[in-house]
Amino acid sequence: MPTAIAVTSDDLVLPAPDRHTPGAALLHPPEQHDLESALAGTSALLERHGHLVALVPPWLPRPTVQRLHTVRAILETDRIALLDIDLPPLGTALLARQLRQLSVCDFSPGIIASAARLLSHYIYAGALLGSVAKLDRVRVPVGLGAHARSWSPSAQFAVLAHPTPHLAKLGSGGGGRTGRGGSHGASRAAHGAGPAALPAGPDFATQLTFARGQLASDWVAAELAPAWQVQGVMENPLPAASPAWWGTPKLVEFAAGIPDLSVLYQLVASVRREQCRWCGLELIGDRCGFCAAPLTAPPPTAATPASTGRSRP
Numbered sequence: 001m002p003t004a005i006a007v008t009s010d011d012l013v014l015p016a017p018d019r020h021t022p023g024a025a026l027l028h029p030p031e032q033h034d035l036e037s038a039l040a041g042t043s044a045l046l047e048r049h050g051h052l053v054a055l056v057p058p059w060l061p062r063p064t065v066q067r068l069h070t071v072r073a074i075l076e077t078d079r080i081a082l083l084d085i086d087l088p089p090l091g092t093a094l095l096a097r098q099l100r101q102l103s104v105c106d107f108s109p110g111i112i113a114s115a116a117r118l119l120s121h122y123i124y125a126g127a128l129l130g131s132v133a134k135l136d137r138v139r140v141p142v143g144l145g146a147h148a149r150s151w152s153p154s155a156q157f158a159v160l161a162h163p164t165p166h167l168a169k170l171g172s173g174g175g176g177r178t179g180r181g182g183s184h185g186a187s188r189a190a191h192g193a194g195p196a197a198l199p200a201g202p203d204f205a206t207q208l209t210f211a212r213g214q215l216a217s218d219w220v221a222a223e224l225a226p227a228w229q230v231q232g233v234m235e236n237p238l239p240a241a242s243p244a245w246w247g248t249p250k251l252v253e254f255a256a257g258i259p260d261l262s263v264l265y266q267l268v269a270s271v272r273r274e275q276c277r278w279c280g281l282e283l284i285g286d287r288c289g290f291c292a293a294p295l296t297a298p299p300p301t302a303a304t305p306a307s308t309g310r311s312r313p
Contacts, residue, residue, distance in 0.1 A: 002103035004049035011239045012093040029064040051109035053081045081113040081289040089239035091125030091255040101261045110281030113289025115268045123257045126160035130215050130250030140165040166199040201228030207259035211238035213251040220254045
């Protein structure tokens with residue numbers, strides 16, 4: 001059986017692109033399943049699949065994250081990977097689907113787990129927002145002008161949170177300049193000066209997934225998708241965590257990523273494979289997805305009198 005890919009809510013499970021892609025495992029939060037049920041369910045997954053890879057974004061409620069670590073600790077297993085992936089909710093769902101696609105390939109569990117960080121760099125995640133007044137400044141810089149214009153009932157902002165934060169206020173018609181080329185004027189637009197200049201889209205083939213909140217707009221499908229030259233557009237229900245992440249329910253969230261399994265396979269296969277010096281699993285990149293050990297050992301610290309057992313003269 002392929003390595004199990006797990007998420008913590010069913011609204012993070014995007015439809016499979018083909019009949020070969022398996023579904024996602026669902027790890028229920030504490031308010032839905034007690035600890036005994038969680039242990040039994042996780043044990044069954046490990047027995048069936050051998051290894052479990054779970055996405056743990058930082059926006060998950062603290063009790064949910066604590067439950068995941070508690071289950072792994074009680075089971076005393078090194079076959080559960082809890083991956084810290086910092087993507088918005090819809091981007092997280094897209095990454096989970098890509099990992100599900102790769103799980104049927106001839107990659108070992110260690111490669112699939114460590115591939116999550118690699119694939120996340122190729123996901124473009126953003127949203128069309130009716131307000132940026134509560135948008136986290138750490139995620140996307142918001143100028144004072146944009147904050148002031150958020151109070152306008154007709155305001156709309158195009159925001160890209162990943163891979164490069166960017167914010168632009170759209171014109172009254174909901175339009176703006178965008179494309180695969182450079183983002184001329186981006187910094188001015190982000191601070192409220194000059195015409196809207198949307199960020200450049202990905203320079204590789206992608207499919208766009210979007211989800212509507214309480215914002216009535218066709219801008220993502222009608223304008224952004226053609227400008228980014230995506231291969232296809234798919235609408236999905238909005239994840240429950242999205243309004244809190246973006247700071248407003250007035251939004252249309254979107255995420256663009258590589259849809260083709262052959263391209264995903266070549267991308268992962270082209271990276272040099274290493275062996276984890278701690279748990280022995282294969283990995284790509286600089287850190288093991290299962291035990292979190294770095295590829296190379298940290299440099300030794302300088303010897304001190306206390307560590308050497310010698311006293312100073």
